[in-house]
Amino acid sequence: MQILDGNLVSKATKEALTLKVAQLKTQGKKVPHLAAVLVGNNGASETYVGAKVKACEEIGYKSTLLRYDDDISEFKLLEAIEGLNNDPDVDGILVQLPLPKHISDEKVINTIAASKDVDGFHPISVGKMVQGLSTFIPATPYGIMLLLKHYNIDTAGKQAVVIGRSNIVGRPMSILLSANTNPGNCTVTICHSHTKNLKELCLSADIIVAALGRPEFVKADMVKDGAIVIDVGISRVADATKKKGFALKGDVNFAEVSPKCSFITPVPGGVGPMTIAALMQNTYKACEDKNFE
Numbered sequence: 001m002q003i004l005d006g007n008l009v010s011k012a013t014k015e016a017l018t019l020k021v022a023q024l025k026t027q028g029k030k031v032p033h034l035a036a037v038l039v040g041n042n043g044a045s046e047t048y049v050g051a052k053v054k055a056c057e058e059i060g061y062k063s064t065l066l067r068y069d070d071d072i073s074e075f076k077l078l079e080a081i082e083g084l085n086n087d088p089d090v091d092g093i094l095v096q097l098p099l100p101k102h103i104s105d106e107k108v109i110n111t112i113a114a115s116k117d118v119d120g121f122h123p124i125s126v127g128k129m130v131q132g133l134s135t136f137i138p139a140t141p142y143g144i145m146l147l148l149k150h151y152n153i154d155t156a157g158k159q160a161v162v163i164g165r166s167n168i169v170g171r172p173m174s175i176l177l178s179a180n181t182n183p184g185n186c187t188v189t190i191c192h193s194h195t196k197n198l199k200e201l202c203l204s205a206d207i208i209v210a211a212l213g214r215p216e217f218v219k220a221d222m223v224k225d226g227a228i229v230i231d232v233g234i235s236r237v238a239d240a241t242k243k244k245g246f247a248l249k250g251d252v253n254f255a256e257v258s259p260k261c262s263f264i265t266p267v268p269g270g271v272g273p274m275t276i277a278a279l280m281q282n283t284y285k286a287c288e289d290k291n292f293e
């Protein structure tokens with residue numbers, strides 16, 4: 001069993017970007033600028049946005065954090081996004097999800113200029129991804145592809161089961177794994193809450209991507225020997241023995257499942273840091289496109 005170390009690969013990805021940014025600077029070119037928008041004060045969102053801003057600082061990107069109270073009107077938020085769209089210095093825009101209930105995710109996502117959509121959630125980005133064209137790939141599935149690539153894992157012809165069909169993780173993951181690329185070329189089954197024979201499907205899978213958001217849902221009796229298991233889930237579970245009062249749990253019961261695997265990602269330190277690295281990669285791309293205009 002080998003652990004796929006997201007911290008390590010994320011660090012290597014960020015270091016490569018750091019060198020590229022230093023080069024841009026010596027050439028007198030524009031450095032990437034990411035604008036992150038955070039509405040409200042959800043603890044987990046604060047952590048993730050904080051990690052993204054910190055990654056920008058490490059690499060040498062410019063970053064701007066726009067914070068709004070959770071009672072901001074939808075109109076005002078859309079106006080703020082338009083402002084970022086029209087700011088020539090801003091290369092990438094990220095609006096942290098989830099948003100308060102009175103704000104439509106769809107309207108927000110559609111308002112972000114496709115050329116600055118570093119989350120890859122805009123319908124134009126999604127359409128291009130489905131067609132295999134160059135575009136921004138949603139950071140979590142992109143990070144997983146970078147991780148598989150780093151470890152040279154041969155996925156061609158393998159049976160992959162993706163648990164979860166959200167627009168931000170499961171659905172794009174299924175598209176990427178089935179694409180004619182390396183990694184890719186898998187035969188993909190996508191599962192959701194209506195799936196009836198999930199256990200059997202998982203048992204026949206060479207690759208399982210768990211992205212359903214249920215702590216330790218995937219157990220040893222659902223995994224075949226030698227499987228590759230990617231744990232996307234990240235839930236905060238109350239735990240009085242922890243300093244922060246909670247523990248982070250993945251969607252996979254790591255203790256029981258890991259001995260059966262050929263490769264597995266831990267939580268934390270697996271997919272999470274790769275998500276940040278992939279976002280940094282997308283932000284570089286957004287700026288690069290501009291430097292060549």
Ligand SMILES: NC(=O)C1=CN([C@@H]2O[C@H](COP(=O)(O)OP(=O)(O)OC[C@H]3O[C@@H](n4cnc5c(N)ncnc54)[C@H](OP(=O)(O)O)[C@@H]3O)[C@@H](O)[C@H]2O)C=CC1
Nearest residue numbers: 140164165166169192193211212213232233234271272275
């Ligand atoms: N590490 C990282 O970088 C990231 C981690 N995450 C984490 O990944 C997890 C999933 O996130 P996200 O995709 O946004 O979640 P969503 O809640 O949007 O989607 C969950 C999906 O899982 C399906 N599902 C739920 N319960 C079951 C079940 N019992 N059996 C089969 N399918 C089920 C749902 O089905 P249906 O469609 O039918 O409702 C849905 O498609 C969360 O823990 C989240 O915190 C998310 C983003 C990034």
Ligand SMILES: Nc1nc(=O)c2c([nH]1)NC[C@@H]1CN(c3ccc(C(=O)N[C@@H](CCC(=O)O)C(=O)O)cc3)C=[N+]21
Nearest residue numbers: 047048051095096097098119139268269270272273275
């Ligand atoms: N517009 C938008 N884009 C996103 O990319 C986006 C989002 N909204 N909303 C929420 C999810 C979640 N997400 C994570 C990012 C980093 C870690 C991460 O760094 N995790 C660390 C642990 C961090 C901790 O200590 O909590 C790890 O797994 O090692 C996790 C999850 C991005 N998301």
